[in-house]
Amino acid sequence: SVQAHQEEDNPQKTMEVNGLTPVPESYDYDLIVIGGGSGGLAAAKEAAKYGKKVMVLDFVTPTPQGSSWGLGGTCVNVGCIPKKLMHQAALLGQALQDSRKFGWQFTEEVKHNWMTMTESVQNYIGSLNWGYRVSLRDTKVTYENAYGEFVGPHTIKATNKKGVEKLYTAERFIIATGERPRYLGIPGDKEYCISSDDLFSLPYCPGKTLVVGASYVALECAGFLAGLGLDVTVMVRSILLRGFDQDMANKIGEYMKEHGVNFIREFVPIKVEQVEEGTPGLLKVTAKSTTGDQMIEGEYNTVLLAIGRDPCTRKIGLDKVGVNINEKTGKIPVNDEEQTNVPHIYAVGDILQGKLELTPVAIQAGRLLVRRLYAGATAKCDYVNVPTTVFTPLEYGACGYSEETAVEKFGEENIEVYHNHFWPLEWTVPSRDNNKCYAKIICNIQDNERVIGFHVLGPNAGEVTQGFAAAIKCGLTKEQLDSTVGIHPVCAEV
């Protein structure tokens, strides 16, 4: 078990925490941030605003396939940004089909070019990487493209890609090293499979793809690959979108199935072999049932693993400075001020135990932490009622409790669920599904029917959910919701 450090009430400590005592001459920096992703960069830039001397260390260990990327972390390079752009590419394909019903005439068949899309996406990402570097240099934050690890209580060793080592000291540290995709641990996985780290810069079209996993990463990738016209199969060990409202998760799965994504349920791959080399080549996957002895085989051009992500906390010298991690998961437990068990070492982002793995959460946590450290602020990051969206072909936006968790916490008799299917007006003319879009709210009867869960499945779910998240934060009740006049004709009016 792990103990989070308890701060003693101590005026000297309070002064130090508020940055009012001078930095000892012996430290190179006030703050070193390990990891230049969403959380790390937000914290570094914020600290620079208060005149602190800050260094950011960012380094990407190449994937087994050799992929690497620039400054900005997962979200910018191999996460949210390229994902949403490729999701958009797939939606545009659908829109082109719909457009004929709205009168657009084009005689050529519509095809998709993977390389054109990928080049545009990578070009945009490149401009973001550059933008971050300009921003850091402009705010006098020192950035080094080097792998940071602790070698002493206040000392970091930074190793660049040429193997050159340098030592730096700082008064405080923020660990923001994020996560990387997990591999299966079966023969052929690292040699032949790719992960989301490789997909968004893949220099050839993936072709017929097997996606292993049932996470939002797996379903979003499977979704846009299918939307681009590829033959996609998803291999699921048990349930879809663990941790999300299962009613909604199943609807997402159904929609994907009806729109051309194949699902293989209750199987796990046990080996991957190469049938033919190439870009893409041909791979043979052997899988075993989780419920019996049945074995199946399939051939695919690409196998994309999306079975989970592991924190990058095992090889950064945390043992040398006594920072506790959860040995099983690699996550770092922190108190509600993002402080580890070592008082001068903090952590933000995906690596935190028990916190949401989302870019805006990391950014918020990083900024507020720095304001508390150097600007005398007291506000802590609010991890409750954080809205999220899954960008599957039918988008899913949510804020608050899932139905299952609400029932568990409040009791079935104390919650009321209101729900509705809806048919987006834009879908009527092109004769798209009239019974797939769906909205549901979960209310706490004992608290004025306060809205404690919001779920919507439909186009632009992210845009719809954002506003309702603010309302929920203000304590929205069912009555208030009912008395809000709808905008017509939009999906959100439901």
Next chain:
Amino acid sequence: MGWEETQVRGYPEFVRTAQSYHGRPIFALFCGDKDAEGKSWCPDCVTAEPVVRKELHNLPDESVFIYCLVGDRAYWKDPNNEFRRNLKLTGVPTLLKYGTPQKLVEEECFKAELVRMLFTED
């Protein structure tokens, strides 16, 4: 071999010149035309040029520095001019590393540190 500078005017000449140096790192500074006294109609370009020139010695070996006059003020203001359309330039001065998303625009060009970063880092 160190670096070399070449000066061009207008979009077609710029493209021809950039193509002729294909294979070498190319950096380009785009400025508004200069009058008979050698003064540009673009005040930010007047400020930026000496800053950029002072950092040129940091250019990597083999690279080419193209100094490009884009045209007169009226040409530049036209939202459809070839530099805006094809090179996606949004303002002058712009200093960029050709063929990459790396660029500095307007006041960013006044900062020696940023210019040096563009010239020397990957």
